Amino acid sequence: MRWQLSTRQFCIIMAGLVAISATKHALTFCTGPAVIVDDAREYWERGLLVRDGDWLQIDDEVDYRTPLYPIFLGTMQSLFGSNALFATVIAQHLLQMCSSLMTAWMCWLLTGSRLVTVAGYALSVACVTRAWFANVTLTGTLFMFLMTATLTALAGYYRKPAAWKMAFTGGLLAAATLVRPIPQMLWLPLFGLVFLMPALPRVQRLKHALAGGLALLSVLAPAMLRNQLNHDAPYVAKVPPINKWVVCFHDQSAANLPIPDTAAGRQLLKLLPELEHTFDPDIRNGYRVLRRLKEVGLSDEQVDKLVTATCFDAVRANPGVFTWKTFKRLGNFWRTSVDEYPYYSTYDFRNPKAHVGQHTWRFEPIASWYEIILSHTLSNSVHWLEIDFVACMLGTLLLIRRPETRFFGLSLAIIFIYFPVITALLEIESYRYRRVLEPLIVVAIVAGLVGHWEAKRRTKEPDPAGPDLFTMGTG
Numbered sequence: 001m002r003w004q005l006s007t008r009q010f011c012i013i014m015a016g017l018v019a020i021s022a023t024k025h026a027l028t029f030c031t032g033p034a035v036i037v038d039d040a041r042e043y044w045e046r047g048l049l050v051r052d053g054d055w056l057q058i059d060d061e062v063d064y065r066t067p068l069y070p071i072f073l074g075t076m077q078s079l080f081g082s083n084a085l086f087a088t089v090i091a092q093h094l095l096q097m098c099s100s101l102m103t104a105w106m107c108w109l110l111t112g113s114r115l116v117t118v119a120g121y122a123l124s125v126a127c128v129t130r131a132w133f134a135n136v137t138l139t140g141t142l143f144m145f146l147m148t149a150t151l152t153a154l155a156g157y158y159r160k161p162a163a164w165k166m167a168f169t170g171g172l173l174a175a176a177t178l179v180r181p182i183p184q185m186l187w188l189p190l191f192g193l194v195f196l197m198p199a200l201p202r203v204q205r206l207k208h209a210l211a212g213g214l215a216l217l218s219v220l221a222p223a224m225l226r227n228q229l230n231h232d233a234p235y236v237a238k239v240p241p242i243n244k245w246v247v248c249f250h251d252q253s254a255a256n257l258p259i260p261d262t263a264a265g266r267q268l269l270k271l272l273p274e275l276e277h278t279f280d281p282d283i284r285n286g287y288r289v290l291r292r293l294k295e296v297g298l299s300d301e302q303v304d305k306l307v308t309a310t311c312f313d314a315v316r317a318n319p320g321v322f323t324w325k326t327f328k329r330l331g332n333f334w335r336t337s338v339d340e341y342p343y344y345s346t347y348d349f350r351n352p353k354a355h356v357g358q359h360t361w362r363f364e365p366i367a368s369w370y371e372i373i374l375s376h377t378l379s380n381s382v383h384w385l386e387i388d389f390v391a392c393m394l395g396t397l398l399l400i401r402r403p404e405t406r407f408f409g410l411s412l413a414i415i416f417i418y419f420p421v422i423t424a425l426l427e428i429e430s431y432r433y434r435r436v437l438e439p440l441i442v443v444a445i446v447a448g449l450v451g452h453w454e455a456k457r458r459t460k461e462p463d464p465a466g467p468d469l470f471t472m473g474t475g
Helices: 009-029 038-050 068-111 112-123 127-133 140-159 163-177 187-196 202-231 243-250 263-271 287-296 302-317 319-332 364-374 384-400 402-425 431-436 436-461
Strands: none
Touching: 009 127, 009 364, 038 068, 068 112, 068 127, 068 140, 068 187, 068 402, 112 402, 112 436, 127 140, 127 431, 140 163, 140 431, 140 436, 163 187, 163 202, 187 202, 187 319, 187 402, 202 263, 202 384, 243 287, 243 302, 243 402, 263 302, 287 302, 302 319, 319 402, 319 431, 364 384, 384 402, 384 436
16 A cells, blocks of 8 residues: 655645644743743843843853853843743744754655655644743753754755755854854764765865854854953853752762862862761752852852862762763653653742743633643653654664665764763753754654655655655655
């Protein structure tokens, strides 16, 4: 039996899925914005610097916040004033819808099949949990959009290599890095794959890789210049001291190491004697420790240096414990369920301080049942996430196995290794860190598994007319 979709059927199904996606996002939007606290408040305040004309946040002494999301927020604050939060959340929902459409486009670029394209978009639209995070003023939605765009551009490059396509990919990867610094070393293995492409002459490989590198450097240059002027080093962003402290000294999945008996450790205990001989999680809480260090008179730079030295000394004194806990977090990256929706049900929505003077909205009848739906999605099931992981890895291997998708499959494999490793080293595992890769996971599963089945079907029953861009194939 042959499975195929006509052009008319394909258009009708895709239009129906777009309508479902728009409805899902509209209902999610109606539940109201998340409270602006902690990291969200920091980003919002940096947005105010941008609103006032400081686009590179020169007046901000912190060097671990990348500038692009504050620029996004500052633009909204400048254009919409007290309705900036309203506009920001709408824009983030639109970005998520675009990410889902790019997921479908990647499936088409890799397989040329209508069936695979529809399956990829349907699976992407079916994710209810992801949509909720568009209500939060954190970097995840914009970062997911730019990483999805980067891989979409890379899929287009592998389909028909050209220097301008690699430059476009490099620019998008740099933009993603300016939202979250985690991919700042990802360019090295991704661009390195270009040198392994046998279909390209050696000169062409070099030309394409240089085009991508120059585009990436051009986009990163302003942020690097900003840090050179402010902090005497041309990096994109440093690891925040809170991340270092948490993975070393918090309990549960963190290492929960003792304070080291070194110069840095003794200085820390002299400033905060309550830390001596205690593993009380409340006393060793990272936010409390950083706040107390500032209260005793240390600057942000001095806090960072002291925390960094203490953490490195603690790891050197207990390498086995730190390595084992990091390895466990590496595995848990793929299986951490959504056990909490941040800032959703734990605050007084009517408190004006929760939204920094912005106009808010919340349709309670919708919000009440939406929370029930969120608590019963598949993202809450560890067993489902384990199945999802296995399908993702198998799909990636099948993409690598097929010659026409091999280099894109290798790119996905690099990303699926790189992100969990960096996250395990610097973060406590959380669903929101894996969420930004969900469009790529969908591509790996659908283009890999369904695409493999479709390719075998085509081999057995070749179509009289080959696929083209206008008809989108025959699958």
